[in-house]
Amino acid sequence: MKLTEKKHPPEMCHKYVQGIKDAQDLMGGKWRMIIVASLYYNGCMRFMDLQRHIGTIAPKVLSSELRDLELNHILKRTVYDTKPVTVEYELLPLGKSLSQVIGAFGKWGMNYREELLRKD
Numbered sequence: 001m002k003l004t005e006k007k008h009p010p011e012m013c014h015k016y017v018q019g020i021k022d023a024q025d026l027m028g029g030k031w032r033m034i035i036v037a038s039l040y041y042n043g044c045m046r047f048m049d050l051q052r053h054i055g056t057i058a059p060k061v062l063s064s065e066l067r068d069l070e071l072n073h074i075l076k077r078t079v080y081d082t083k084p085v086t087v088e089y090e091l092l093p094l095g096k097s098l099s100q101v102i103g104a105f106g107k108w109g110m111n112y113r114e115e116l117l118r119k120d
Contacts, residue, residue: 037102
């Protein structure tokens with residue numbers, strides 16, 4: 001196929017590009033995909049467990065990212081009336097629907113790392 005040939009009709013291409021923009025707006029940034037992947041692979045997690053699992057994320061940043069993901073219906077925050085208060089996070093169906101993206105992203109990343117190690 002030549003570079004100038006088009007594979008899809010322009011209106012379909014525009015819809016896909018817009019979809020990518022929307023997904024990037026929602027899941028872009030350094031931490032959101034990692035947060036969603038952590039909840040996907042580990043299930044429901046408490047704030048501190050999630051922070052420890054991710055590693056280098058600051059509590060303020062994690063809190064902000066979780067709030068945004070909750071506002072966008074990706075995850076659910078549940079507060080339990082305990083002493084001290086317990087807060088748990090879990091993916092909603094919309095967040096779970098990212099499973100193929102998470103799997104593909106992780107697989108690509110592992111392959112990329114292996115490729116780099118082979119070249120060294």
